[in-house]
Amino acid sequence: MNTDARFELRDHTADVGIAAEGATLDSVFGALGDGLAAAQCDDIPDGGERFSFSLAAEGREALLFDYLDELIYERDVRSVLPVDNEVRIEADEEWRLEASSRGVPLADLEAREVKAVTYSEMRIEEHEEGWEAYVVLDV
Structure with missing residues (x-):
C-alpha cells in the first residue's frame, strides 16, 4: 500500500x-488504484496473490486511463479485486508503467460494481509539494 x-x-x-x-x-x-478498490468495497480482507502488468501510452492522462481500465479488466478476468497497488512510471518518447496489485478473490468480499473509468474531469497536476490527480468512475 502507498x-x-x-x-x-x-x-x-x-x-x-x-x-x-x-x-x-x-x-x-x-493511490488512485487503491481508490478504485475502495469505491468497490468497504472492507478489504487479507489474502490474495500479487500479479503484475505493463502498459504504454502516448501521454500521462492516457496512461492513467489505461491503468485504471486495466485494473477493472483484471478484476473481471481474474475475478479478483486489485488492492495494494504499486506503480513505477517512466516517460521519454512514450509513457510506460510497471504495476503490481494484490488480487483479493471477489468470492471473499461484497463488492459494488464500477463499470468504467472516464476522461470526464480527469486531471493530473504537478505542484511544488508533489502531484495530485482526479478521476471520475462510472458506477
Whole structure:
C-alpha cells in the first residue's frame, strides 16, 4: 500500500470521483488504484496473490486511463479485486508503467460494481509539494 500518497472518494452526480495526492506520480497512480478498490468495497480482507502488468501510452492522462481500465479488466478476468497497488512510471518518447496489485478473490468480499473509468474531469497536476490527480468512475 502507498505510504506517501492518499486518496479520497468524492460524490459525483451518479458517478464516483477519486482525488489523490502524493510525493511522486508513481504514488498518485497507486493511490488512485487503491481508490478504485475502495469505491468497490468497504472492507478489504487479507489474502490474495500479487500479479503484475505493463502498459504504454502516448501521454500521462492516457496512461492513467489505461491503468485504471486495466485494473477493472483484471478484476473481471481474474475475478479478483486489485488492492495494494504499486506503480513505477517512466516517460521519454512514450509513457510506460510497471504495476503490481494484490488480487483479493471477489468470492471473499461484497463488492459494488464500477463499470468504467472516464476522461470526464480527469486531471493530473504537478505542484511544488508533489502531484495530485482526479478521476471520475462510472458506477
